[in-house]
Every structure is written in structure tokens, then in C-alpha cells.
Amino acid sequence: MDLIFFSGLINLFFWLVIFFLTLLYMRMPIYHPFFIYLIYHFIGYVLRPFFIYSQNGSFLWNRIGVYPENMDILILTVISNIALIFVFFGFIAGAGGFKKLEIPQSFYIKVKKPIYFSITLIILVVLGLYANYVSMKGAGLDSVLAYQTSVDSSGGARLVGTSGYITAWAEFLPPICILLFMIPKIRKLAILLISAYVIMRFFAGAQRLAFVIVIAGVFFYYLISKKQRYPSIFFVIFLIFFAYIFDIIGGDRLAMRKLVLGETTITEILQNHKDTRGDNALTSDVVEYDVAASTLKVIHNYNEYSYGTQYLRILIWPIPRQIWQDKPVYTSIVNLNEYGDFRYLTTGIYADSYMAFSYISLTIIMFILGYFFSRMYNVLLHSDSVVMILFYWIVLIFTKTILRDGGVTFIYFWVFSLIPVLLLSYLGSLKVVRLK
Template identity: 25%
Template sequence: MIEMALIAQVLVLVLVAVVFLSTGSASMFHPLTLYLIFHALVFVMRPILVHTQHFDDVWLFMGFWPDEQQFVMTLVVSSVALVAFSAACAWAGLARPDWTPNGEPAPAFVFDRVDIVAFLTTAALLAPLAIYSAIQRQGGASFDGTGDVQMERDPLTGQPIYTNTTGYIAEAHSMGLPLTLGLIWICRFHPLSFLPFAGFVAYRAYLGWGRWAIIMGILGLVLLLLYRTRTRWFRLWHVLAAVPVMGLFTLLGNNRDAFRDVLAGDAPPSVLLRFNGGSGGGRAIDALAGQDLANFDFLSYILWVVPKQSATYTWFTQYLQLFTEPIPRLLWPGKPVGAPVKWVDLNDYGVFYNLTTSLPGDGWMSAGWIGMIVTMVAVGLILGRLHRWFWVSGFRNRYAVLFYCAFLPLCLQWFRDGNITIVKFGFFSLLPILLWIGLTRVLRAWGILDDDPLGPVVAPPNLAGRHNLAGQPNLAGREPS
């Protein structure tokens, strides 16, 4: 029975992908492309490996083992979620990627004095806080009352909370990602502009935690490169370059302190090649047995708990955290951990500490089938409309391109975590970009720096070109803001 369900799971994915490609709107810039990749990894590949390779580590951690019916039910729920999200996202985002609408090429981007001054001002305001946060976090978080960043686990939920600082400071180092991406963008991909971005990735690798920032940062950079070359899909070298990135992701998942130990001389460099987290004698495929791609396992647990064990749903109350989360705990010591109203606590029936519900699981907790479909459709409509906006007008705007390419990778975190995490991650990932945009608006509205002795900065040759499609010299002026 499970084997037939796994085959059906693959066929549903293939069918949805074929229909999506037939719409003509498919590209790496479409949110549905990312969800198909996410679904293929965690709801297609993962259950196949769980069933055939006997991945039991996550079941042992949670204290739950699904029977055959529960296993199949999880596959069905994830497939229905895929269809609901895909239908909504494809319909709302129906816009064919076209670099030359109406026969006119997209304008060549130029960055004038206002853009540069606004970006430097943004960096001057936020970079010191990001660097200070990075220095504080270089030793990791301590749970024993020592160190620059101290945390403790809430006894009821098991979630870690800051005790001597606030998340606004402790997580501010995440702003390094949009700042370094923005520098590459405004410097028109000058080779030296990549150095701060490389430094950010190296810092994240050293830190060990926050590995998703590496994935999202590199994906955002690749999207900017695709835009620069007017390309809809990954090139072969992009795919090949992703192999060591995924290896790094897996390595840090199994050993968070790998780079730290090597640099400190506490471990040999060969430890960086042990992706299975063991002594080297285990199977290579066991590197995939951990929690990184285990949303199928987590969803199975959720379906077992809600509503049979919990006798109720959350009724979307988890989103009330949007109103309490922004308040620093230092100002509100009694602030609830997580959602202020808890109809369902997954830890009451097993161990679910620091695990993620995924978007389908979060929807199921809200109201079963109805909650799951409503959640998937709502998110699909939001992301679809954003995609349509990008190809209707956003891709012609130099600010909008950076914003979209920085936001789109965050969707992977949204798909994986569910709940309000997109807001929390989006705050640090988009704040520098939004501040840069706001400052340029203010400077232009006030007429500051209108007299630009520097003149516009010429776009890179392979972005603008010396001639337009009609063969005439490209005399495009500044792209309207």
C-alpha cells in the first residue's frame, strides 16, 4: 500500500510540474518553482528514503512511529496541499516572463548619486549594528549563564529565549545578507563587491547555526545573476555550484561546530568531509536521515496529534503572535513564548522541540482539511500576485528587482516553518533594502543632490548593451524610480 502511494506521490508532482510548465509563466523567478523543489525534497524524496532506507532517527526523537495508514495519509495531505497551492499561485501569478514586452527591452539600470548616497547612508546606519551582533554571536549562544548571548529554554514549550539581550540585537547580523547583496547590485557585479558577501557566508559557516541564510543568500545572488543575463532558468554551472553548497548545509546540520573546531585546532580538516556526522564508517546516504528535510516526518506527527489526541484545532490563533512578537522581552518579561493563545501544544504528546510544522502542517493544525486548504490557497494567492507584479512592472525598477530577488528565497523558509516565521526572517532580510528605497525617495522628494556632478553610473555591458534590439545606439537615460 505504501509503495503504491509513493508512486502516486511522484505522479502528482510530475503532473503539477507539467501543467505549470505549460502555462508559460514558469521560471526560477516564480514562487511555485521553489515550492515544487521544496515538495520534491521533503514530501517525495524524504518519504521514499524513510520507507526504503529505514530512517528512524526522527521517529525516535519524537517518540512516534506511524502505521501504514498514517504514512499514506501524510502523503495524501501533502499532495492535496501541493495542488491547492499550485492552483492558486499559478492562477494569481499568470504572467509570462518577458524581458522585452511590447518589443522594447527593459531599460538599462543606472545608479546615480542619490542611489549611492542613500545606500551608503543605509550601510552606515545598519552595518555597525550587524557587525556588533556578529561579534556577540561568534561564540554562539550560552545556556549556562555565561557568554555575550545568553539563552534559556522555556519549561513549557522548550523554545529557547534570550535572557540578557533582545532578538533585535542578537539577530541583527542577518542584515549582513541584504547589505552585501545590495552592494553587489549597486556596484554592478564588480568582482571586489563580492568579497563582503563571501565574508558573510564564511561567518555563517563558522557560526554553524542559521544555515538557511547561506542557502537563501546564494539563491538570491543567483537570481540577480539570472536577471543580469536575462535568463529564466539555472545554468548548468549553477547546478554544479549547488553541490558543495548543499554539502556545506548537510555538514553543518550534522556538526554545527565543524569549522569552529578546525580553525581552533580541535579537529582535523578531514572532519569537513564527513557529511554523515559519524566517524566515517556509516552510509553516505545517512547524511539525509536528520531533521533538515524531515518535514514529512513532522507532518505525520501533526496529523496523529491533531485532532485525535488534542481534541481541537488551533483555529488560526498561532497568528496572534504577530502582535506580541515585536515587543522585546526586556520590556515585557512575561511575554508569552510563541503564540499568546495555545489551543494545541505538540509537545504534550511527544517531543517536538525546535521542529518545524511546514506550511501544510500549520494549516492542518488550524482547522484540518479546511484550514490546510485555506492556508495553502491564501499563501499561493499572495505569492502569485507578487510574481505577477514583478513581471508586469517590477522588473523594470532597479529597487524592485533587488527587493524581489532578496524576498523570493525567503519563501523556502516559509514553506518549511509555516506560521509567522516569514515576518521574522523578512524583517532583517528586507529592512536594509526598504530603508535604502525610503532614503532615495526622501532625497529625491526634498530635491537633495539633484545636481549630480558624477552623472549616472553606466550599467554593465551585458545588462544594457551598446545597442538596443532595433540595432540603434542605446541612449536610455535614467530608469524611473
């Protein structure tokens, strides 16, 4: 356990160096994807080792049944810091050097064809609400989601009796909420829709990231419109409170349903959260260090490298099961569930990219990621395309998904989030108006 503590210290040192270089010298704003990356790395690879040390082990290691040894912890420490450094190198290269970053001009979106825009908007919102209805109807207090899933031998969950293309319509609503907030003439409508959407996701309990990305997307736009790089202390306190609510729902996905139906009280919800998650101080959902350590033990003990086969998933994912009934959920030649209970767990981008071709794939992917973050920020600074601006927001709000899932899962969210943006932009003839 002592090595885990020193692992946290080493990770903290490298993180602090890069954090202060980017914030103090480059003045990187909070709405830069690299900033979100740094916060996620801090929680998942800096804080987590200290909590594991303080609790004399990880609750996930007990669940998985794979207990990392000192060599696995040492290799994970090396891998996480190499990843951090190469993302930083890519970030610097994409930014055009080590220099102070500009902040974008304030902007809003103008609708030139309001009738076509309104009709398209209504259709897309109805589809999004229908997808949410399908996922929640009749669930009650028995399950989080109404539809059934089956889990194959690789740990992949597939829908039973419901098409994934229908449930994917639910991804229309977050970008629509953010887009509407960027249009001054209908901002009140946007606030109403956002409020209703957040309440609905609270009640659903599942897919908590959905309401987080809407709030975050609107918050980032607010900062840009005020030409602020960082939020005030008031907003920081609000974000911490919001993270606490997020963690409460993570501990009991049915908490809000029980509260509305009178099956529990706020006091009981808070006590249950304290008993089940209190010791992890809001890190229970960012356990990348824990899973990565177990994954590395499998990789090195059994020489289990995927050689990039996990990325082939993007080729078979779009094929409907009506055409290919036995379509696999995952395509990797490595099945971690043969060595432990990795069901429903994500390995994280570090372990996932390392699993492909060791340090070669790790450094290349991390550099590309950092470079991509900077180039997307350049889009925010200079593009006048509504689609590209909203794509920046999609990348920004789904940065956590890239880092948490690794592989190609994030592409699913990108594609289905872009569909309403493309339709509304084209049919409504939307235009970006930058304020001087």
C-alpha cells in the same frame, strides 16, 4: 512501511504532473517562488518517504517518541497533495491563466545620493556585524552561539540576557549584500562583502540559511541579467556541491571552527558526515514529512486543533520582554510537547495550516500562497520600485522559511530584511534602471 513507499509514489506522481505542466508548458523560470516551492515539496514530501522506507523508519520519530500509524500516513498523503494542487490553482489564478510566463528585463540599481547612501550603508553594516559578534563572541568550541536560551513548556526558545531586537540586526546583512551586487559601480565591493559574509557564516555554523540566501539571491540576479530561465550544468553542479557543504555544517555546526583551530581535518569532517547523515542524501534538513506525520497523529488521536491561535504570535512577538517578562514564545492552544519531544522542530506549513481548521484552512492558505507567489513575480516583471523589487528578493530567498516554519515566523525575516532596504532606498534615492 509499505504504505510509506506507496505514499512516496503517489506524491511523486502528482508532483511530476504539476512540475512538467509549469516547466514545459508555462516555462516557469527557476527564480519564480513557485519553482522553489516545488523543489522544497519534492525533497520534503517526495524523497523523504522513500528514505524513511529504506531505513525502516525515521530517526525523528525515535526522537519525538510519536510513531505514525497507517491512517496518519494516508491522511498525510492526502493533505500534501491537496496542498500541492491548491498552491498550483492559486499560482495559475495569480498568473492570469495557464500560459507561458514572461521573463523580466535585465536591470540594475542607480544611486542618486551616494554620500547619504554610503553613510547609511556603513551604519547598517556595523549594526549587522555587531549582532553577529554578539551571537558568536566567546562561543569557542563549547557551543554554536554565545548567548543563552531557555525553553518553556511549549518548546519555545527565548533569549537570556540578550535582546531579540539586537540579534535581529543580523538580518540586515543578506539584503544589503544582494542590493550592493545590483549596483554596477560598487559590485567589486559587494563581492568582497559577500565573500566575507559567507566565510563568517561558515565559521559561525548557526543560521546556515543566512549564507544560502545571499548566494541564491546573487545567483538569481545573475540569471535575470543574462535573460536565462535556467542555469547551465556548471551552476547545477556548483549548487549540488554547495548543498553538500550546507549539509556538512548541519551535521556538525562547529566543523569550520574546529578546522580553523586545528582540532579536526577535512577527512575527519567528511567521515563524520558520512556516518551521521550519509544515509539521508541531503534530506536531513528537510524532514517535513517526518514531523508532519507525527503531528497528524497528535491532531487526530487527541482532537488537538489550534483554531488559528498560532497566528496570534504576530501580535505579541514585537512586545519587548522588558515590558512583558513572561511573554509566551508561542500562542497556539495546542502544545505538541505534551505528547512528544517536538522541541526545536517546525511542523511545516501543511501540518500547521491543517491544524487550524482542518481541510478548510489548508486549502485557503495554500491557494493564497500560490496566488501570492504569482503576484510577486508580476512585481519583478513590471515594478520600478527598488523597495518592491528587493521585497521580491526577500520573499524569494525566504520561501523556504514560509514552507518550513508555517505560522508567522517568516514575517520576522521579512520585516527586519526590509528595514535596510527602506532606509537605503529612501536616503540614497535609489532608482531601478531596466535595460531594453
